[in-house]
Amino acid sequence: MKRSRLTLVDRMTIAIPFTWLVAFLALPMLSVAALSFHSVADSIPPVAPLFAGPHGHLALNASMRGFRMVTEDPLYLSSFWNGLTNATLTAAGCILIGFPLAFAISRSPARRRNLYVLLAILPFWTSFLLRAYAWMGLIRDSGPINSILLSLGVIHQPIAILYTPAAVLLVMVYSYLPFFVLPMYAVLEKLPADLLAAASDLGARPAYVFRTVTLPLSLPGIISGAILVFVPAVGEYVIPELVGTSSTMMIGGILWDEFFQNRDWPLAATIAIVTFGLLMLPALALRRWTGRVGSVSL
Amino acid sequence: MTGVPPFERPVNMMFQSYALFPHLTVADNIVYGLKARGTPRAERDRSLNWALELVRLEGLGTRRPDQLSGGQRQRVALARCLVMKPAVLLLDEPMAALDRSLRAEVQKELAGIQRKVGTTFVLVTHDQDEAMAMSDYIAVMDQGGIVQFGTPRDVYEYPSTKFVASFLGTINLFEGSLVACTAGCSRLRTEDGLEIVASQAVPGAGGAGCAVGVRPEKVVISRQATALPNSFSGTIERLSYCGNLSHSTIRLSGRRTVEATIVNSDHTGANALGPGDSVYVAFPAEAAVVLPA
């Protein structure tokens, strides 16, 4: 049935959140983007006004300093690269652990399935800081993991896990896992049951069915779940800061330092905007290709 | 077969939803089972061409399911099963997703393919007309068990239980007790005093709770009394004109009505009937089927 014109109620349901988001999200972000053209100054806030000069004369005090620094100084490039590789590995880890889990849940008896989904979400509902803290306790030199390995004789000295890139990867995969499992499960659950039944009926063994039917049909879900993990993971600050070292400095850490330590707001703004732009463009392009936004196909 | 996993059974099934793989082309769909079995390529291609020709989809091999019409999708599903050369092909409500106007044609096509291929087709359907039109045999099922198995004629004309009688088509049921049962002749007396004579004797049937069933098309309506053994008078309560036939309900008494089917071409002009007319309904003894309790 062809829908009629939008009613007032329709318009309001969209307009209210829309206005809020434009006012409190879009405009501020644009002003951050604008900030990247400002010069730094020794004031509060540490930004020199864009337009200055004796009254009557407006001089544009813009600066491309930020952009120059970002492209020239290898520190920024290498930390961006660190962020990318870390995020890729995190996404890969989430797929490796998350897909079997989501798959196993989707094939469980219907009664148990909701329970399992709930169990998978529950950790997400506890503070992620605390879970990171728990991992810190688990993986440090005197922690249970090292103790178990020592007592089993697998190693003779505690291995340093905490404060290494491995720790960062571990905690990131752990924290981002629900971002992958939930949408993955949603996709797997919607796989029409009779497709799998038909494949089986035609003589395909379970492994063959998985390879030729289940996997190809879940691929869009895997990709969008991976994007949902990857993109925010690039700019992650808290986890590398907690369990990593300065050698694992990623773009998130750089951003934080520029803002809070160096008080160089324009530069921080530049880095933030450039990072965001570089990430969103491929993500948008990929979305066009798979036809979804993020996990839930909005 | 319940204990045997589906991929090891020698039967195949055509799903009501067709269950075509959306990410594969028509050709890949059709040869899916052959590929799963490891059939060599040359043989696969031969089977593919045979199947495409059989269901008249030549040239559409490279299309995807979402580019096909409903009828075409059904044919792909059929082809996909038939290339497997199953011992039996199970079809789950094959006509359910099709338009009414398409059904008659598809029924003929399906029957034609079945004859050509020779595989036994087992159709599951709730559409009685379809079941009777298409089948060589019908199994009537109730609560998961087969209640009667026979040709369409057997099952319709000689139902073995009250359930089968009322399940297929419509039937007039006279419930009562058999008062006499000799060779070739039974007499049933109903609660409201009617006596029905049937030319059947069902061994083992007797006593209360039996019934006699009469198909509406075998009930004769006329304005005058007839010489038939089962003859009752009543008033036409309702007359539904349905083109070639009319379905009428005749009230014999307070609690008793009889359904009769009239061929309209027999009742035109002076012979025409209408609601409120006083008529006689009658049927021969041969038309009455005895149904056990």
Next chain:
Amino acid sequence: MNEAKQRPWQSVALILGFAFLYTPIAWIVYFSFSGDLPGSSGRHFSLHWYRALLANTELSEAAYRSLTLALLSSPIAALLGSLAGIGLARRERFPGRSTMIALLAIPIFAPEILLGFSFLMLFAGAEALTGWSHGKGMFTLVIAHATLGTPIVASIVFARVSGCDRSLEDAARDLGARPLRVLATVTIPLAAPGILSGWLLALTLSFDDVVTSSFLAGPENTTLPMAIFSGLRVGLDPQINAIGTLMVVGVAAVVGISFAAIRIYNRRAGDPPDHGARAPLEPRI
């Protein structure tokens, strides 16, 4: 029929997956009751850390502040997100739809620091323009957290409403209900389980936020995550275990209750139709 026989490797995947997810939580709970520092054998049962926690006014105040913040911002997020989710689900085409979707996507995809920065700019700018001087404080935090929570709620509500039978609203309209009444009496009740889960998730996200809070909160109104974070950078404080356990228990309780509530609701109101179900049999004529 999505349930094949439970194969052994599936059970293994489930067990390993959940073990991975729950080991840290188990660790927190265990050591919150231990008298020793975590890492040692931890064999003495003690409520020592809980007592220390209660005595720690700083942390308690921060916790109280975070709770208030979460309870204030999540309903706003729930409201905005529900409206957005319902609007998007019910109208496939309207001007600005892709912009709306993009706006909702930003908080999910953008780096947290960028978001925090943006909020700061927002309020610094407001301060500069209007002289309003509540730059840092509860008010700004509530707005920021509400904005961050909106897309989460929106996507959950969207999924829920899309899965619901559209003809229910058509039936209401056919019976003479005006759009507002349809929204209030049909659409929102249908979406309710989604709204509830979304609200809970927004609550948690607010309670967990470190980065944006760091940008917006001054030293006088530190939030709990900020306190924990700075504490963690210094070293491991066992009181945090106590907080953690309390949170786990609290969250589990809330989630458990709302889940049960949703189950009861679904049973009474009727689940959205599930996929792969057989079409209903036509009635026998």
